[in-house]
Amino acid sequence: MTLHPNAIDLFDPQVQQDPYEAYRVLRDEAPVWKMPGTGWYVVTRHADVAEVVRKPDVYSMRVGAKLDNPYQRDPAVYRIFKEEGWVNPGSLSTDPPVHARYRSLVDVSFTAKRVRAMESEIEKLCHALVDRFTANGEEHVELIRHLAVPLPMQVIAERLGLPLDDLPRLKAWSDAWVEPFAMNLGPERRREVARANVALQHYLVEKLEEKRRHPGQDILSDLVAARFDGQRPLDTRELLSIAEQVLVGGNETTTNAIASGVKLLIEHPDQEAALRADPSLLPNFVEEVLRLESPTQGLFRVAAKDAVLHDVAIPEGSLVHLRFGAANRDPRQFRDPDRLDLHRTNARTHLAFSQGAHVCLGAPLARQEMQIAFRVLLERLEALRFSEGANDFRYAPGFTLRALEALHLDFRSRR
Numbered sequence: 001m002t003l004h005p006n007a008i009d010l011f012d013p014q015v016q017q018d019p020y021e022a023y024r025v026l027r028d029e030a031p032v033w034k035m036p037g038t039g040w041y042v043v044t045r046h047a048d049v050a051e052v053v054r055k056p057d058v059y060s061m062r063v064g065a066k067l068d069n070p071y072q073r074d075p076a077v078y079r080i081f082k083e084e085g086w087v088n089p090g091s092l093s094t095d096p097p098v099h100a101r102y103r104s105l106v107d108v109s110f111t112a113k114r115v116r117a118m119e120s121e122i123e124k125l126c127h128a129l130v131d132r133f134t135a136n137g138e139e140h141v142e143l144i145r146h147l148a149v150p151l152p153m154q155v156i157a158e159r160l161g162l163p164l165d166d167l168p169r170l171k172a173w174s175d176a177w178v179e180p181f182a183m184n185l186g187p188e189r190r191r192e193v194a195r196a197n198v199a200l201q202h203y204l205v206e207k208l209e210e211k212r213r214h215p216g217q218d219i220l221s222d223l224v225a226a227r228f229d230g231q232r233p234l235d236t237r238e239l240l241s242i243a244e245q246v247l248v249g250g251n252e253t254t255t256n257a258i259a260s261g262v263k264l265l266i267e268h269p270d271q272e273a274a275l276r277a278d279p280s281l282l283p284n285f286v287e288e289v290l291r292l293e294s295p296t297q298g299l300f301r302v303a304a305k306d307a308v309l310h311d312v313a314i315p316e317g318s319l320v321h322l323r324f325g326a327a328n329r330d331p332r333q334f335r336d337p338d339r340l341d342l343h344r345t346n347a348r349t350h351l352a353f354s355q356g357a358h359v360c361l362g363a364p365l366a367r368q369e370m371q372i373a374f375r376v377l378l379e380r381l382e383a384l385r386f387s388e389g390a391n392d393f394r395y396a397p398g399f400t401l402r403a404l405e406a407l408h409l410d411f412r413s414r415r
Contacts, residue, residue, distance in 0.1 A: 003021065003022070003025045004025075004029075005025055005026055005029050005030040005033055006036055008022045008025065008026065010022065010035070010042070010399060011183065011184070011399060013397040016395060016397055016398065016399070017394065017395055019297070019325060019326075020329060020338070023044055023323065023325065023326035023329060024329075026042065026044040026323075026326060027044045027045050027326055027330055030044075031043065031044050031045040031048060031310050032048065032309050032310045032311075032312040032314075034312075035321070038319075039318065039319065040300075040318075040319045040320070040321045041309075041312065041314050041318055041319070041320045041321065042298075042321045042323055043309065043310075043320060043321065043322050043323060043327075044323045044326035044327060044330075045310070045326075045327060045330050045332060046327040046328070046330040046332060046333035046334075046349075046351065047330075047332065047333070048309055048310050048327075049322045049323070049324065049327040049351055050327075050351065050355060051309070052301060052309070052320060052322055053301075053322065053351070053354050053355050053356045053358065054355065054356040056095045056096055056099075056356070056357060056358075057095075057304060057305075058303065058304055058305060058307050059301035059302070059303060059304065059307070059320055060095050060301060060302050060303075060304040061090075061093045061094060061095055061099070061301060061302075061358060062090075062093070062094065062095060062302060062304075063093075063300045063301065063302050063319065074187065074190055074191075076187075076190075076191055077190050077191060077194045080191065080194040080195060080198060081194060081197070081198065084195070084198045085197065085198035085201045085202065086201055086236060086237045086240055087237065088237070088240065088241050088244070089237050089238060089241050090241060091234075091238045091241040091242050091245075092106075092241065092242060092245050092361070095304075096357055099357060099358070100357070101228060101229055102228070102238075102242065103357075103361070105222070105223065105226040105228070105234075105242070106219065106222070106223070106242060106246060106361060107361070108222070109159065109219050109222065110361055110362055110363075110364055110365055111364070112364050115364040115365050115368050116368075118155070118159075118365070118368070119368060119372065122151075122155060122368065122369060122372050123372050123376065125151060125154060125155070126147070126151060126372050126373055126376040127376055127380070129146065129147050129150055129151060130147070130376060130377070130380045130381070132146065133146045133147075134380070134381075134413045139410055139411055139412060139413065140387055140408070140409065140410050140411075141408075141409055141411070142406055142407065142408050142409075143259065143262055143407045143408075143409055144255065144259050144404065144405075144406055144407050145406075147258070147373065147377075148255045148256075148258040148259045148262075148373075148407075149171065149251075149255050150167070151254075151255075151258070151369060151373060152250060152251040152254035152255055152258075152366075152369055153167055153170065153171050153174075153251045153255075154167060155250070155251075155365070155369060156246070156247060156250030156251050156362075156365075157170060157247075158218075159218060159219055159246075159250070159365075160218055160219045160220050160243065160246065160247060160250075161207070161211060161216050161217075161218025161219065161220045161221060162207060162220075162247075166203075169203075170200075170247065171251070172196070173196055173197070173199065173200035173203070174200075174247060174248045174251055174252060175252075176192075176193045176196035176197060176200075177193075177196075177197055177200065177244060177248045178248060178252050178400075178401060179193050180193060181398065181399065181400035181401060182396070182397060182398030182399055182400065182401070183398070183399040183400070184397060184398065184399070197244075200244065200247075201240050201244070204220075204239075204240055204243050204244065205236060205240070207220055208220055208223070208224055208236075208239055208243070211223075211224050212224045219243075219246060220243060223239055223242060223243065224239070245361075246361070246362070249360070249361065249362055250362050250365065252295075252401065252403075253295035253296055253366065253401070254295075254362075254365075254366045254369050254370065255403075256293075256295040256401065256402060256403045256404065257289055257290060257293070257295045257366065257370055258369070258370055258373050258374075259403075259404045259407050260289055260292075260293035260295070260402070260404060261285070261286070261289035261293075261370060261373075261374060262374075262377065262384075262407060262409070263293075263393070263404065263407060264288075264289060264292065264293065264340055265374070265384065266384055266385060266386055266409070268340050271285070271340055271342055272378075272384070274342055275342070275374070275378060276378055279375060279378070281342045281343075282371050282374055282375055283367075283371060284342050284343070284344065284347055285342055285374065286367055286370045286371055286374070287344075287347035287348045287350060288340050288341060288342065288344060288347050289370065290328075290350055290352035290353070291328040291329070291334070291347055291350035291352060292328070292329070292338075292340060293402060294324045294325045294328050294350070294351075294352040294402065295352065295401060295402055295403070296324060296352065296400060296401060296402075297323065297324060297325035297399075297400060297401065297402050298321050298322055298323040298324055298325065298326075298399075298400060299321075299322055299324070299354070299400070300319055300320065300321050300322070301319075301320045301322065302317065302318070302319055302320065303315065303316050303317060303318045303319075303320060304316065322351075322354075324350075324351045324352055324354070325402065327351050328350045328351055328352060333346070333349065334346065334347075353366075379414065380413065380414055381411040381412065381413060381414060382411065382412050382414050383410075383411055383412045384409060384410075384411050385409065385410050385411070386407075386408065386409060386410075387408035387409060387410050388410075390408035391406065391407065391408050392406075394406075
């Protein structure tokens with residue numbers, strides 16, 4: 001029986017566990033789909049998503065109150081931010097030309113040259129993490145907790161200039177920050193998450209004040225010294241907006257991508273063997289991981305004017321949801337799109353980091369961390385396999401992110 005587009009529910013946790021058949025139906029039958037019960041226009045083909053992200057004058061990032069989800073329109077949540085913390089202005093989620101002015105203040109921290117200079121430190125950290133779970137002769141690990149979480153978390157904390165002793169609460173705050181994107185929170189949890197966000201804000205304000213008094217070679221120091229348009233300092237809300245986004249964006253999706261990549265390796269032993277034989281294939285493996293299991297499955301835009309996409313009229317003010325996870329398996333762009341192909345020549349044309357003006361700020365760093373993590377794991381461990389009976393391969397229910405909850409592995413240490 002063929003699945004009808006209007007029978008698809010992208011909020012259904014079962015669909016979120018394995019959304020790829022739903023994506024296929026939407027790409028083939030309703031590539032610009034008005035999602036029942038929401039009024040959103042969901043875009044699933046690669047060419048259409050690429051068109052939207054490259055037309056910020058038509059499809060704006062200023063989603064704001066247009067995103068009619070309970071977290072954003074809950075007055076109690078808004079009151080928590082307004083009275084106890086700061087309402088986030090979304091400084092990096094603006095449109096050109098304002099976006100470029102904010103972006104320029106942090107782009108310097110993520111240039112290819114800066115990222116390359118971090119390679120040896122990231123590699124040392126990765127080896128140290130592997131040492132910890134192999135030190136006692138153990139040949140079992142839950143990889144997410146012991147490697148995929150601490151690696152990007154520590155890297156981004158150090159880049160921001162935050163103390164490593166604070167990593168546990170920084171991770172808890174980061175996880176809370178992304179929870180609303182799941183679009184499945186009840187009223188009580190929404191308020192708990194808001195208060196966690198406010199706690200992070202007060203923590204960051206304290207650290208920003210410290211950087212004003214004692215600046216260092218880190219992103220927070222750069223931000224307090226920055227001048228918007230070369231003229232005025234950033235206010236507290238702007239500083240927090242950027243710092244929060246860098247902290248969260250710098251760890252959550254990289255964690256998920258590393259976990260997905262190791263799972264794909266074990267599921268494709270021939271490709272694992274090829275990588276062991278020729279590590280120069282690792283960069284393309286990273287792109288294939290991002291393409292096949294996009295850690296951010298989709299994000300929103302709002303129509304700034306009446307538009308037409310794929311012969312579908314989109315009225316001004318409508319929300320447009322770009323489903324990167326569907327676009328990245330579009331056979332119109334990628335031959336045999338569900339196959340892991342280390343030699344795919346156009347793998348890097350995926351949309352996991354978006355494209356255009358809003359391409360992911362931390363993409364170079366994420367790519368480097370993934371390459372190093374996979375290389376070190378292949379160097380240090382062999383006979384990688386899923387621990388028998390220990391994995392259910394569940395993904396955290398959520399509309400936006402694709403996050404494997406746990407990954408239990410057995411292995412043999414190579415050294």
